[in-house]
Amino acid sequence: xxxxxxxxxxxxxxxxxxxxxxxxxxxxxxxxxxxxxxxxxxxxxxxxxxxxxxxxxxxxxxxxxxxxxxxxxxxxxxxxxxxxxxxxxxxx
Numbered sequence: 895x896x897x898x899x900x901x902x903x904x905x906x907x908x909x910x911x912x913x914x915x916x917x918x919x920x921x922x923x924x925x926x927x928x929x930x931x932x933x934x935x936x937x938x939x940x941x942x943x944x945x946x947x948x949x950x951x952x953x954x955x956x957x958x959x960x961x962x963x964x965x966x967x968x969x970x971x972x973x974x975x976x977x978x979x980x981x982x983x984x985x986x
Contacts, residue, residue: 898925898933902982903969916973917980923949923968930970938980944973 903918911918921930927945934942952965974980 898922898929899937911971914973915976915978916971919970919972921947921968921970923966925968925970927970930972934972938982940978940980941975942972943975946971946973 898921900920900922903920905918908918919930919934921933925933927947930945930947931942934940948969948971950967950969952967954964955962
């Protein structure tokens, strides 16, 4: 459970979702929704209402040796219960 959440995803689109109490994280590709729920609740002391996950395709790279294969990664959109916030996304 320690390595379930890799990093928070802070983009312009995700900051608009944060106003609706939805936060985005890059998570381990083998993590399930219950693993993600436990990790977010323990590390940020919040209550999770809903989780949506996506497998995102990485970009292939053109190198001098040819094309490289894209790295796949997993994104989790975590919706918190009402009146819950994660201060990491606040920009304080």
